[in-house]
Amino acid sequence: MRRIRVIGIGPGDPDQVTLEAVAAMHSVAYFVVADKGPDDPLLEARRELLKRHVGSAAQVVAVRDPERDRADPADYRGAVSDWHEARAEAYERVILQQPGDVGFLVWGDPAFYDSTIRIVERVLARGNVEAEWDVIPGISSLQLLAARHRIVLHEIGQPITVTTARKLREAVDAGADNILVMLSARIDLDGFDEWHIWWGANLGTEHERLVAGPVADVAAEIDEARAATKADAGWVMDAYLLRR
Ligand SMILES: C[S@@+](CC[C@H](N)C(=O)[O-])C[C@H]1O[C@@H](n2cnc3c(N)ncnc32)[C@H](O)[C@@H]1O
Incomplete structure (x- = not known):
């Protein structure tokens, strides 16, 4: 069965990545990362981190982050939920197109103010991707x-x-x-x-x-x-x- 691995990578310093996270990075076929637009500094930081821990051959699929609807501040939760669904659809498309185990690189620790876990749950709930999944903690x-x-x-x-x-x-x-x-x-x-x-x-x-x-x-x-x-x-x- 395919594996989806949600990997905490710490808050910026490549030295602050755990050995477990490095092993997880080596275990996947490619990485899906959110691309928040031109010159997204965190996308670049993730590429650097992979170069250091996996090598320059690490395959990164940058998925353009869907726009979040900020028009109605009163419906913050509704807007975030729609945004998560749009991200889940985008990630699902990549995962269905590209075989192999998938790594998501999460800034800091996935348990603090990050939606990757929720989005992976949504991808799986949509029923088109079958996979086991796990979470590797990171330094927050x-x-x-x-x-x-x-x-x-x-x-x-x-x-x-x-x-x-x-x-x-x-x-x-x-x-x-x-x-x-x-x-x-x-x-x-x-x-x-x-x-x-x-x-x-x-x-x-x-x-x-x-x-x-x-x-x-x-x-x-x-x-x-x-x-x-x-x-x-x-x-x-x-x-x-x-x-x-
Ligand atoms: C989307 S949340 C992600 C938090 C992340 N999961 C963590 O465990 O640190 C982004 C927020 O985390 C904090 N943050 C993340 N990286 C940071 C860093 N290198 N230095 C200071 N604050 C940081 C800031 O408050 C930032 O607005």
Whole structure:
């Protein structure tokens, strides 16, 4: 039976790929990766990673990411669901055309804010592809954030909330006081003056930047560091821990 392997590749540094992930990369016939448009930096990063761990003969099928309908922000879940179905159809087409085991390279760990697992489930649910599938964990950007700042992500015996920038206020209103934030289009720290922040951008890459301190003291520095990272690297992805 064919195999589909969802492989976590860590947040950018080819040294932060597990031995299990490398073995999985060697076990598949080709890789399906989402192509988010011209000069997609993550597509290039994945190619580099494959060159390093598999060799330049690794076969990559870049699948142009279908457009997501952003017209109705109120129906976020509906729009994402349609988008996932469109991606599932696109991946299914490739898998049906090309024989052999398939690898999906997932940034960071597949369990955090990534839909590859859901999309593979959709591909299989459509009933046209028959395959076994598994998931290889990767180092998440959240783990690397903690390591770089040399912190434990929670206080002794206390909980941690992981959320998106879009849902940050909701988490605070619900009483969360130790919050990891991902997927920020911009950083809005208004109202967090009493909090401490540990922030990191482009972790594991040559353009990595870190800032930590009381929000009131470092908010402006984070804005500047974020803009500088984008200017230097051409892209910015950041994650941060906010603790009251
Ligand atoms: C689509 S999510 C994928 C998360 C990924 N699965 C993980 O485990 O890190 C993308 C978000 O992850 C965070 N992220 C991913 N890679 C990062 C990196 N190298 N440095 C900082 N944040 C990163 C950012 O919050 C970014 O907006």
